[in-house]
Amino acid sequence: MTAVNNPVLTGFNPDPSIVRVEDDYYIATSTFEWFPGVQISHSKDLVNWRVLTHPLTRYSQLDLRGRPNSGGVWAPSLSYADGMFYLIYTDVRDWTGIFKDARNFLVTAPHIEGPWSEPIFLNASGFDPSLFHDDDGRKWLLNMVWDHRPEEHNFGGILIQEFDAEKGALVGPVTNIFRGSELGLVEGPHLYKVDGWYYLLTAEGGTFTTHAETVARSRDILGPYELMPDNPLITSAGVPELPLQSAGHGSLVQHRDGTWAFAHLCRRPQANGRSILGRETSLQKIVWVDGWPRLASGGKTPLDRFEAPELPEHPWPEPIRRDEFDTTHLGPHWQAPRVPIDEQMASLTERPGFLRLYGRESIVSRFEQSLVARRQKSFHIEASTCLDFHPENFQQMAGLVAFYSTDNFYYLFLTHAPHSKRCLGLMRCERGKVSFLIEKEYPLDDWQQVCLKLEIKNDRIRFFYSRDGQQWSAAGGEEDASILSDEHALPIGFTGNFVGVACQDLAGTRQHADFDWFEYKELAD
Incomplete structure (x- = not known):
């Protein structure tokens, strides 16, 4: 096995x-x-x-x-x-x-x-x-x-x-x-x-x-x-000490050799009881006893190790950690809230080597906004990007998101302000209430491109910005990442946290932002 x-x-x-x-x-x-x-x-x-x-x-x-x-x-x-x-x-x-x-x-x-x-x-x-x-x-x-x-x-x-x-x-x-x-x-x-x-x-x-x-x-x-x-x-x-909680809702599969397995959902809540990764999928070995399926481990509780049947090993190529946006289509790990990632939202050909997002509705829109993201799959991650964006007014924004839903997210963004043609802001939305975490946006007028980064470690999240993607400065302070979870949603939720990029133009002129790359890294705890 x-x-x-x-x-x-x-x-x-x-x-x-x-x-x-x-x-x-x-x-x-x-x-x-x-x-x-x-x-x-x-x-x-x-x-x-x-x-x-x-x-x-x-x-x-x-x-x-x-x-x-x-x-x-x-x-x-x-x-x-x-x-x-x-x-x-x-x-x-x-x-x-x-x-x-x-x-x-x-x-x-x-x-x-x-x-x-x-x-x-x-x-x-x-x-x-x-x-x-x-x-x-x-x-x-x-x-x-x-x-x-x-x-x-x-x-x-x-x-x-x-x-x-x-x-x-x-x-x-x-x-x-x-x-x-x-x-x-x-x-x-x-x-x-x-x-x-x-x-x-x-x-x-x-x-x-x-x-x-x-x-x-x-x-x-x-x-x-x-x-x-x-x-x-x-x-x-x-059994609150189990590493896999909320076990249930699953389905059976029979292997070629006649043995069985059970795929089921589970959660891995953190110390405060919140599950930022959402509900995940685990496997358990099944045996039949007196005409009924039972866990091969005995009892009813899920194991955090699965014994797979003897099958030829078949690894896949490692997922791309840094997407250089040098293809004509985004990979299958990218998704968007509610709408297709089509030419109305995004282009990989208008500026080869960049993902161009066209600004549309606000980041809390449940209709047509421009946001593409991928799942957070580990408790300790970094996500970063570098963008070329030149807002012309305060209604235009673009940047990096940690996004659970339109009611719960963090947004590190560039925008236009009276004191700066391009400046950095940080937004939090918790249970539908939006707050701005930087009192006065940092001016970045003379920067051609701006690199943005977030780090999530368990239930904490931090944000950074950089001119070159090497030397980073903090943007705001440490925040609570666990608001990005089912347990904190109102009335409840059923999804999980995503990290990605977004662009808005609330004036409807479709001002675009060009993202040079996006990097997702899973880090050791």
């Missing part, structure tokens, strides 16, 4: 849906308001992983403009049958009130990297859909049902309905097959058939400290389903 540290997908990678196709493993994870939608990671040995693709790349598949923070794509389900990949996903338009406006869609592709089809609308009865391919050729859609009635529990159970692939539509009756266990908040269904039994895996207990994964089974796909003895399969509840 080859042992690998958990999480295997670090940083914001929640709700893993894992599938094996021949010798390739794929995990689809939620992307919420980040575009393009659904992140698919790829491995051949379950040890080495790479970000491979994002299937939802155009507005006709996913239009996130106006979506609330932590809205958008929830809990995708990736499967393979009949020589095709099937991807089911929820697009959540609103989620914070008594109602959930959540629409479920299906796209397909002959290859994992596409082309992916136009979406088929399925239903809007709840979220977390998945597609089960039965061995008789029939296909079934599952999703949790949201019940807004005050006298009922909001998490109303797991619905199932047949999907007719030829018609591209749901057919037949809708059946509620499982209303959950005593853990409550049943969601995230995945269905498997093993030795004539239908096994239903569901997430329960909410996605924070009491999170868990429940198992039930039935001889009939429509039930009744019996709960696994000594349920749940996995949980971190009640």
